[in-house]
Amino acid sequence: MKIEFPKTFFWGAASSATQAEGREREDGKGENIWDYASKEYNHRFYDGVTTENTSYFYRDYEQDIQKMQDISFNSFRTSISWSRLIPKGTGAVNPKAVEFYNKMIDKLLEKGIEPFINLYHFDMPMELQNQGGFENREVVAAYKEYAKTCFELFGDRVKYWFTFNEPMIPAEAGYLHDRHYPYVVDFKRAASVLHNIIVAHCEAVQIYREMKLPGKIGIIMDVIPVYPRSQNPADLHAAEMADLFYTKSVNDAILKGKYPAKLKEVLIKYDQLPEISATDITLISETSIDLLGINYYRPRRVKAKECLPNPEGVFSPEWFFDEYVMPGRRMNTSRGIEIYPKGIYDIAKKIQTEYGNIDWFVSENGIGIEGEEAFIEEGIVQDQYRIDFLKEHLTYLKKAMEEGSNCLGYHMWTFVDCWSWGNAYKNRYGFYRLELETGEKSVKKSGLWFKELVQQNGFD
Template sequence: MEKKYLFPEKFWWGASTSATQTEGAEPGDGKGENIWDYSSRKFNSRFYDGITSERTSTFYKNYKTDIKLMKDIHLNSFRTSISWSRLIPEGTGKINEKAAKFYNNVIDGLIEEGIEPFMNLYHFDMPMALQEKGGFENREVVEAYAEYAKKCFELFGDRVKYWFTFNEPMIPAEAGYLHDRHYPYVVDFKRAAKVLHNIIIAHCKAVKIYRNMKPGGQIGIIMDVIPVYPRSENPEDVKAAEAADLFYTRSINEPVLLGEYPQELIEILREYNQVPETEEGDLDLIKETKIDLLGINYYKPRRVKAKEYEINKNGIFMPEWFFDSYEMPGRRMNRSRGIEIYPEGIYDIALMIKEKYNNIPWFVSENGIGIEGEEKFIKDGMVQDQYRIDFLKEHLQYLHKGIEEGSNCLGYQMWTFIDCWSWINAYKNRYGFYRLDYETQERTVKKSGLWFRDVIDNNGF
């Protein structure tokens, strides 16, 4: 008989997205420009099909019917973000009352339908007015973020019970200041390290403000965790995997979850003169800051091996000085995105949280599969995305195993609810439970959405 996978009572079943990727812009909405509005227009050739952030999935205009669609597939939770530049167009100063009303209406609408709102304060979308002042390289912007967080707690904290300071805090530093994927397209490790440190300080300040205000909910952060696997048990491969994990996971997880930076990382950065500037009191603030709830985004593993060639030490310092990527023969691939599919990784993360991070309450805040050309799977008006159902089943089975072994996981939210704009990939790959016709903005449920509704009704499958 096929095994049944039942999940804990009151498990969060939902979907997640972000403001910039869904809201779009409407004439007269009062929204200020953020770095995506600017870069998708100014550096348009970097964006798939040249699609800008201005016309994404029109959630700003269609939130009422979209919430009804969430209800139709029985979601009990939904994570999105507040757009800083929509709420405070210049990043500091005057509130955009139209934005405040919009977010109040979204929150109230979700609650009316029995859907718990999870609100994230920052999802890669620095207001352009503050980016021009240096973004998170500038401590003034850290203070501006803290004020923005306070304003959000004041406006919405009476109803929002689950807050998150940042989505994937590593990404603005790594993609924007090291690997030339996101604006401002800087390639400079020391500047990237400074941005990451200042984001951690911004996170700590927001948590402290929330604690002082005592609005009665929980506050946490959303982490992008890519578990690292060595090519072999050869000591040099293992050492390479430890280096990749140190730079890309422990560098952010340990200050946020354990209160201090890994000593091994500090020693490497000192050796290569890459330690970022800090201010007095920073390390004490990091040490004293505790979160209530951790979100984990998981899409793929990272496989590495020992370096095969000597590095050019006259070049730009990179984490990749210490390891090479490894393409494991026979790996399963999502060829639309060029990434490996490895469901076991979610189990390894579950145990890592249990063993390394004090079994903090956590949930899967993103997991999903983006497929190019989904229209070829349409039959009788519905995307027959059995591949997404199979992907979800496998990941949920491994998550269930982690829960059975004592990991304190409280929920699973898939990326995403309706096909959304995916940064530089725009609408190349589709992720949603609902298909978006980009031209008409019509939404139609996919086979996976109906399957997920049954999972929610049965609290498992």
């Protein structure tokens, strides 16, 4: 049986500035929170690898884009580094950054690859973080100005724009769960950051609309579908609460124009509601997007709480549910996360039924494997496991599309093995292998399979 996709389908991969570009002497780039944290909190980073080199895209972009064309990409998502373009976050623009991004965009277009450009991928300029980051409304204003600058510089050629990648993560990982800098643990501050990111998103969309540019603008969401342990009412309630905090809190605001009433009730009850103005509520209600990106890696399985939360502890969504370890679940042991291809179908159906069947695409999906060098035979990584992973997810995606889901494309994470937040190069994700010592990039078996997939618009 052939699994076939439309001829207009977007095929490619996703990356981000901090994880791919690296730095070179005198390139004018300002410091961001990852440049800072990977040096000052080096013990938190796998093998102590900093952001200095990452995947050398800043140096190798011409050869890299050729490698994308070699495996038939027709689109590629990356981000602009705010601190490269505007080193202090506000003020003077770095001419070397403008030159780099212009050349990158032009090279992609020359090779028939549509640039999908994201404005913010976790990389707050350090100067602005020192002023409070997204806790500070002046930083929201700075982001709006940064977005406007990008649209002015590159909006004549870039037709697909995204305001944020995974807006939940800077709030949840940076201000509640101690994974990202500034390593704050405080729910109310996290909620304030998330709200201000949503406002910043709306401001950028508004600017884009005012400029009447000939493209589309959207956002990239990390959606983790929630599954209850059972149909017991207590388990169902746990799943509802997990979904409310981690999905609906941001998705409803951006896709429905309002926060869920139940979330507000819970936050008022526990005195965790951040400051939200009537102007913000109006802005959110009046802002809509053209295109939604969905990052999907794993499901979230939950059950009713087994113990009462510590009344002296830090308020968090986990007060309302426990993780459920389902017997027999299939695991990616390198990452410690469950592999569940049907989740991509369930997300597609949720978009179709709950969010107006908006146009969307898979903006990230992939599998990170530790020790891939063990799979090298005759000079190539024989990553059949990645091909199987892709086939399973794409089969479920096609099923959703046959049932009316408006999915326009699929981007794997990632083009070439890249530096991961905290994990550095522990797990490899790319269609191309990166040799850390030499910087050499060589195609894997999955890259050659992907080329055939794109050329045939499907697979058997």
